[in-house]
Amino acid sequence: MALTLSALNLGKVYQGQPVLNDFSYRFEAGGAYAVMGPNGSGKSTLLRILALLEPPDTGVVQYLAGSVILPPGLDLRRRLALLLPNVGVFNTTVFNNVAYGLKVRGVPWEEVEVRVRRALEAVGLCHKERQRAVTLSSGETKRLGLARVLVIAPEVLLLDEPTASLDPANMELVEDIILRVKDQRKTTLIVATHDHAQVERWAGGRRLYLDRGKLLTG
Amino acid sequence: MDSIIQGFSQAFWLIVSGDRELCRIILLSLGVSGGALALAALLGLPVAALTGLKRFPLRGAVVSLLQTGMGLPPVVVGLLLYMLLSRQGPLGFLELLYTPGAMILAQTILALPIVASLAGAAIMGVDPAVKQAAVTLGATPRQQSFTVIREAGYGIMAAIIAAAGRVMAEVGAVLMVGGNIAGYTRVMTTTIALETDKGNFELAIALGVILLALSLVISLLLRVVQQWGKTEAALIPWP
Numbered sequence: 147m148a149l150t151l152s153a154l155n156l157g158k159v160y161q162g163q164p165v166l167n168d169f170s171y172r173f174e175a176g177g178a179y180a181v182m183g184p185n186g187s188g189k190s191t192l193l194r195i196l197a198l199l200e201p202p203d204t205g206v207v208q209y210l211a212g213s214v215i216l217p218p219g220l221d222l223r224r225r226l227a228l229l230l231p232n233v234g235v236f237n238t239t240v241f242n243n244v245a246y247g248l249k250v251r252g253v254p255w256e257e258v259e260v261r262v263r264r265a266l267e268a269v270g271l272c273h274k275e276r277q278r279a280v281t282l283s284s285g286e287t288k289r290l291g292l293a294r295v296l297v298i299a300p301e302v303l304l305l306d307e308p309t310a311s312l313d314p315a316n317m318e319l320v321e322d323i324i325l326r327v328k329d330q331r332k333t334t335l336i337v338a339t340h341d342h343a344q345v346e347r348w349a350g351g352r353r354l355y356l357d358r359g360k361l362l363t364g
Numbered sequence: 365m366d367s368i369i370q371g372f373s374q375a376f377w378l379i380v381s382g383d384r385e386l387c388r389i390i391l392l393s394l395g396v397s398g399g400a401l402a403l404a405a406l407l408g409l410p411v412a413a414l415t416g417l418k419r420f421p422l423r424g425a426v427v428s429l430l431q432t433g434m435g436l437p438p439v440v441v442g443l444l445l446y447m448l449l450s451r452q453g454p455l456g457f458l459e460l461l462y463t464p465g466a467m468i469l470a471q472t473i474l475a476l477p478i479v480a481s482l483a484g485a486a487i488m489g490v491d492p493a494v495k496q497a498a499v500t501l502g503a504t505p506r507q508q509s510f511t512v513i514r515e516a517g518y519g520i521m522a523a524i525i526a527a528a529g530r531v532m533a534e535v536g537a538v539l540m541v542g543g544n545i546a547g548y549t550r551v552m553t554t555t556i557a558l559e560t561d562k563g564n565f566e567l568a569i570a571l572g573v574i575l576l577a578l579s580l581v582i583s584l585l586l587r588v589v590q591q592w593g594k595t596e597a598a599l600i601p602w603p
Binding site: 197199220223224226227228229230232233234235236237246247250251294295298 | 491493494495496500502503507511514515
């Protein structure tokens with residue numbers, strides 16, 4: 147079940163500089179949204195707050211399953227997933243990297259194997275499952291990061307510039323994977339990107355434009 | 365020159381014949397250093413985890429203190445421990461002075477800051493993105509900590525090996541609190557010092573050769589661990 151996210155008057159200040167300023171928006175369950183804006187406009191901060199990676203200085207985010215407001219905590223955090231620009235691979239195999247989110251949830255090993263293989267197949271890394279993850283190329287690392295968040299089937303998927311610094315071939319692969327997620331799963335998808343074509347493909351043109359932490363259009 | 369050559373040839377025979385006294389000294393040295401290293405790891409690794417993972421008041425002061433402790437002069441440690449453990453000292457009732465226990469304690473004090481400081485630095489050096497990834501993938505705070513510590517695994521191993529090098533070569537502190545009693549507290553380094561004073565070079569040279577070989581093994585081990593951390597085979601078992 148996808149979640150609805152209702153952000154109310156979010157504000158965040160870093161070293162005296164406001165990076166998010168009175169941001170309010172309702173992300174409907176199952177919807178796909180693109181967050182745009184120049185570098186430093188607050189896109190990443192917004193995603194990190196929505197993913198419960200850091201708290202806002204002001205304001206609040208409500209997470210709703212239907213009409214029920216979910217309490218903050220580990221259970222809620224496990225229903226969300228955020229792919230950061232720096233994937234942060236673990237020094238182990240590709241397989242173990244993808245299995246991590248399932249293992250910390252205590253998923254039985256037989257199910258882990260099946261789900262990890264399925265996720266690796268989806269991102270085209272099946273043949274590298276025994277390879278050490280830190281030896282992957284940047285494009286493969288990004289796909290590994292995607293597999294790692296997809297395998298846990300989050301109800302809210304947040305992607306922070308998932309195609310940044312990728313070559314055209316890897317960019318196309320990642321775009322297709324995200325498109326498939328959007329089409330096949332009941333996931334609320336929120337993607338920070340600079341690419342207008344991606345906004346059309348992923349979010350059907352539904353974009354939020356941030357400038358210096360303020361929501362200009364949405 | 366002749367006495368040096370003669371010393372080396374006699375030392376060679378002591379080693380190949382497996383001289384009883386030589387073996388006893390080596391075994392005691394390994395026992396004392398091994399015990400000290402185990403204790404230093406047991407006490408130092410939680411400190412390393414604390415300084416590496418948590419932010420708390422005076423954390424910087426604790427890290428600085430540990431770094432200073434890495435250069436503790438062994439004779440000062442020996443002196444302080446001697447005063448604490450002597451009959452008139454506050455810990456005199458333990459009756460540890462001039463026992464292998466006192467030597468283990470002295471070497472633990474020398475090894476502890478090395479283990480805690482270097483292992484703490486290894487944990488602090490883990491890419492913050494790794495912890496963030498663990499958080500975003502749903503790990504509990506304890507699982508996040510384990511993940512970060514596992515990423516620092518090779519650095520932690522290197523810290524323990526570096527401490528091993530320090531305690532194996534140490535002489536001042538163990539001499540002061542161990543007393544260099546034959547067959548009881550006499551270890552490789554103190555024997556070398558004593559036998560050299562007496563002009564008995566063969567045993568001193570034999571132990572010197574073995575000590576050098578052990579130092580070589582320790583530094584090779586350190587190198588292997590550092591290289592191993594970069595290879596395919598180095599994957600730390602994942603639960």
